[in-house]
Amino acid sequence: MEEAIQKMQAEALAAIDAAQDEDALERIRVTYMGKKSRLVALTKGIKDLDDAQKRVVGPIVQKAKQAIVQALTRKREELETARDAQAEWIDVTAPGTKVRRGHLHPLTLVQRDIENIFTTMGFAIVDGPEVETEFYNFDAVNVPKEHPARDMQDTFWIQTANNNARQVLRTHTTSVQVRYMQQHTPPFRIIIPGRVFRQEATDSTHEHTFHQFEALVVGDDVSVANFLDIAQSFFSAFFKKDIKVRLRPSYFPFVEPGFEFDINCTKCGGPENAKGCSACKGNGWLEIGGAGMVHQNVFVAAGYKRNRYQGFAWGFGLERLAMMKYKIDDIRHFHSGDVRVGAQFR
Numbered sequence: 001m002e003e004a005i006q007k008m009q010a011e012a013l014a015a016i017d018a019a020q021d022e023d024a025l026e027r028i029r030v031t032y033m034g035k036k037s038r039l040v041a042l043t044k045g046i047k048d049l050d051d052a053q054k055r056v057v058g059p060i061v062q063k064a065k066q067a068i069v070q071a072l073t074r075k076r077e078e079l080e081t082a083r084d085a086q087a088e089w090i091d092v093t094a095p096g097t098k099v100r101r102g103h104l105h106p107l108t109l110v111q112r113d114i115e116n117i118f119t120t121m122g123f124a125i126v127d128g129p130e131v132e133t134e135f136y137n138f139d140a141v142n143v144p145k146e147h148p149a150r151d152m153q154d155t156f157w158i159q160t161a162n163n164n165a166r167q168v169l170r171t172h173t174t175s176v177q178v179r180y181m182q183q184h185t186p187p188f189r190i191i192i193p194g195r196v197f198r199q200e201a202t203d204s205t206h207e208h209t210f211h212q213f214e215a216l217v218v219g220d221d222v223s224v225a226n227f228l229d230i231a232q233s234f235f236s237a238f239f240k241k242d243i244k245v246r247l248r249p250s251y252f253p254f255v256e257p258g259f260e261f262d263i264n265c266t267k268c269g270g271p272e273n274a275k276g277c278s279a280c281k282g283n284g285w286l287e288i289g290g291a292g293m294v295h296q297n298v299f300v301a302a303g304y305k306r307n308r309y310q311g312f313a314w315g316f317g318l319e320r321l322a323m324m325k326y327k328i329d330d331i332r333h334f335h336s337g338d339v340r341v342g343a344q345f346r
């Protein structure tokens, strides 16, 4: 009997020692100490022994019980500590959770790009008000009242008490030209990026609120050749490829002569490979904006002497350029407020 007990105790202790988790330990406890365990069976048998045997076997069983209970307690504590440690464990090599960061709007990206290119070419960046007087938006740039050219741009008029100082939401960045020239004497070269407004229905290429980009270079002997060279340098730097600029005669009241200018298609490269090109509809050129030699009436409005200076100016839509660069197919995305649009162009 003694031997049987000791063997059972040794087995129990070995099993407890080897237990991997708390469930396994509980099964071991049931096996060795539970109601149907051998230990209980042995304990029950004690009462049938004679007194002398009882005195020998009793303490052995008692000791075995104690040893097993102690071992169980110790092991349980050990496993619990291990479990807690596991719960607290931090894997310092695990990849972190990404913090969502804000991003710049594609128009801001394009504007910064443009500003960087022009500042390296010696241009200053100039600003002007979005709510503008009728004078700077129209009269000063040679668009007199009653002149049919006023109808070229559908204007948002601001209600003002004084009808002699009528105000508009500026229809173009050309409005800043005379403001700047009144304060500065040539030579100078400036760019004027800014928001402009037109009262018109929106579609995939028209918005009532959009951005333009004006350039103005004035000096003693500024020519169309200078315009072509600066435009070509700018567009080549902007699209990071060799770009050619083409002029077509056109009319804008603030310039004479006036042009519309195109660049060779940034997708197919130009007329030679344009067949079937979706970007330029097969003709090899993309319309960009208007340009020309500053009309002497504009210089006079700024307070310069007629025929004292020469200059060129150009203006075009920033959205259109951003659409070309980032392959955006609808101008309305820019002001949609949908952050998914901008998030693609970090």
Ligand code: DAH
Pocket (backbone or CB within 6 Å): 171, 172, 173, 174, 214, 215, 252, 254, 255, 289, 290, 291, 292, 313, 314, 315, 316
């Ligand atoms: N202001 C014109 C527009 O909004 C664009 C423009 C054309 C600007 C010719 C110029 C220019 O400076 O020379 O459509």
